[in-house]
Amino acid sequence: MEIAKVDLNGVEPHGAGWDAARAAVTASVEAHGGVVVVAHDALGPDLLRPLFGRAIPELFALPLDAKKRTASAEGNYKGYFTKSGGMDMESLGFVGAANADSVREFAGLLWPEGGNPELCETITSFGKKMAKLVETVETLLLEGLGVRGESIGAHLGMVGHSTFRVFRYGAPPDRESSVSMGPPHCDYSMATAIVQHEVEGLEVRAGDGRWHAVPPEPGTFAFLAGEQLRVVTNGRVPACLHRVRTPSNRERFSVLFGTRQNDGTDVRALDDLVDAEHPLQFNPLRHEEYSKWRYSEKGGLKFEDPLKAYCGVDKDVAMA
Ligand SMILES: O=C(O)CCC(=O)C(=O)O
Numbered sequence: 463m464e465i466a467k468v469d470l471n472g473v474e475p476h477g478a479g480w481d482a483a484r485a486a487v488t489a490s491v492e493a494h495g496g497v498v499v500v501a502h503d504a505l506g507p508d509l510l511r512p513l514f515g516r517a518i519p520e521l522f523a524l525p526l527d528a529k530k531r532t533a534s535a536e537g538n539y540k541g542y543f544t545k546s547g548g549m550d551m552e553s554l555g556f557v558g559a560a561n562a563d564s565v566r567e568f569a570g571l572l573w574p575e576g577g578n579p580e581l582c583e584t585i586t587s588f589g590k591k592m593a594k595l596v597e598t599v600e601t602l603l604l605e606g607l608g609v610r611g612e613s614i615g616a617h618l619g620m621v622g623h624s625t626f627r628v629f630r631y632g633a634p635p636d637r638e639s640s641v642s643m644g645p646p647h648c649d650y651s652m653a654t655a656i657v658q659h660e661v662e663g664l665e666v667r668a669g670d671g672r673w674h675a676v677p678p679e680p681g682t683f684a685f686l687a688g689e690q691l692r693v694v695t696n697g698r699v700p701a702c703l704h705r706v707r708t709p710s711n712r713e714r715f716s717v718l719f720g721t722r723q724n725d726g727t728d729v730r731a732l733d734d735l736v737d738a739e740h741p742l743q744f745n746p747l748r749h750e751e752y753s754k755w756r757y758s759e760k761g762g763l764k765f766e767d768p769l770k771a772y773c774g775v776d777k778d779v780a781m782a
């Protein structure tokens with residue numbers, strides 16, 4: 463089965479097109495951990511032009527010192543980073559993408575004198591639209607898996623962190639492999655939505671083990687299930703394995719909108735998805751503790767499936 467492409471334009475809860483979208487989203491995310499969403503209305507040129515044509519170039523054009531002011535001790539989740547290992551790439555981001563105050567705070571670090579109101583408006587608008595779209599996809603998926611409406615509402619109420627992150631990848635250093643970001647990985651998010659601009663790169667490993675390139679079509683984004691969603695769905699949904707490879711060997715820009723559960727809350731399987739036929743797969747986990755362990759040499763980096771090694775009920779795990 464291919465990774466589905468689902469058009470959510472004008473699709474409202476339980477209105478026209480909802481049932482078909484639910485079936486397509488559920489089948490694709492259960493099989494591959496991902497689905498491509500068409501959302502021309504929300505991600506139209508009136509948003510994408512100021513985002514990729516103005517806000518993102520302005521962010522990357524800042525002096526390194528300014529960009530570094532957003533760096534954070536919290537690892538890659540917040541702030542500025544560049545990757546070593548021969549990859550020419552840099553990324554800037556912050557938590558609170560759908561919240562005007564958090565966006566202003568981020569811009570205030572970069573432009574201490576007066577912020578950047580236009581950029582803030584663009585990012586806030588993008589954040590709010592993506593938050594709604596990602597919630598819609600999760601609702602479709604959880605409904606499709608048989609979760610009751612009130613449990614879906616309670617789940618969405620706990621997913622408060624939304625990350626905004628922009629990436630600039632230079633031309634791939636190795637023109638044969640064309641790898642822009644390695645290695646293949648799953649995100650520890652609840653879900654990650656990726657919007658690509660003009661240049662290809664995102665590849666998703668499908669349930670059959672083959673790699674599928676997600677084309678950078680305007681008005682679309684890729685919804686990728688993260689490890690938190692794997693826990694919440696009691697393993698019914700795999701975390702989506704993905705990588706970035708740019709065979710055209712061009713510079714590439716992308717924007718990521720990632721969600722995760724609030725700090726201080728247990729990420730646990732939804733009751734509706736645990737029964738005799740589907741025994742519990744993962745013990746509850748705390749994001750703050752898991753994310754520290756996951757990227758440590760003595761911890762998660764040793765394992766092929768760090769999530770399972772950390773909180774799997776069945777601890778039979780392979781080393782990386
Ligand atoms: O740039 C992209 O398309 C993907 C980035 C990514 O996978 C990540 O930052 O986790």
Ligand SMILES: [Fe+2]
Pocket residue numbers: 647648649704
């Ligand atoms: Fe990723």
